[in-house]
Amino acid sequence: MxxxxxxxxxxxxxxxxxxxxxxxxxxxxxxxPAKPVKRDGAPKIILFQGDSITDGGRSYNKDWNHIMGQSFPYLISSRLWFDHIDQQLMFYNRGISGNTVKNLLDRWQPDALDLKPDILSILVGVNDVFAVIKNNNPTTVEEFKLNYEQLIIKTTTALPDVKLVICEPFILPVGQVKENPDRWQQEITPRQAIVKALAKQYNAVFVPLQHVFTDATQKAPADYWIWDGVHPMPAGHELIARQWIKVVKKELGFPR
CATH class of the missing domain: 1.20.5 (Single alpha-helices involved in coiled-coils or other helix-helix interfaces)
Incomplete structure (x- = not known):
């Protein structure tokens, strides 16, 4: 060639x-696609409020790389956004690390009511327990109840159609909790009872979490689910996300 x-x-x-x-x-x-999904009308707004368990290291700006954090709100929102493209959903995470019920009450107008959520999910209470144990500006059980109830009343007054989802605070006997488990249990038990009772009184969805974590220790040790007794591991956040979706679907028919 x-x-x-x-x-x-x-x-x-x-x-x-x-x-x-x-x-x-x-x-x-x-x-x-020959026929793109129609997304007409106002979005359904789902707001997550709480402390560091909700915060999950989220950004406090409009950076969508981090805006939902790395915790259960991220898992819930990513799953429902993907599975329900046609439902025009909008999720917000406004959890702030270290917050107590009183802290939420102080910032409730701009960080909750002004967002006009259709569904408002609250997980708070473990920092109220921590404050008592560490004697760091603690509040009594009665004050906890008063502040939480004010949170609910403010919400239902300003947003009468809102659907409230109240999540139970939880602990496991590992890390800092293991150092004094009886004291932690003594302080969190009445607050768990208050949260459950308020949910019933105000017709809110109650998401039980303590028994979910306790039952999970039959499958793996406590520190597999919660590393320090308070803050969930990745598998623990997945546990919350699955329970939240399961209960909210059953009680509210959401997502449809």
């Missing part, structure tokens, strides 16, 4: 290769 014939052969092979790549890429380049 002379030099001219070799060049022609190489050119033919290059052309053939490019054509094959083009044919393979074509379905991906042009496979747009």
């Amino acid at each position: 002379n030099k001219g014939e070799k060049n022609k052969r190489r050119a033919f092979i290059r052309t053939l290769g490019l054509g094959t790549l083009g044919a393979l890429a074509a379905p991906y380049a042009f496979s747009l």
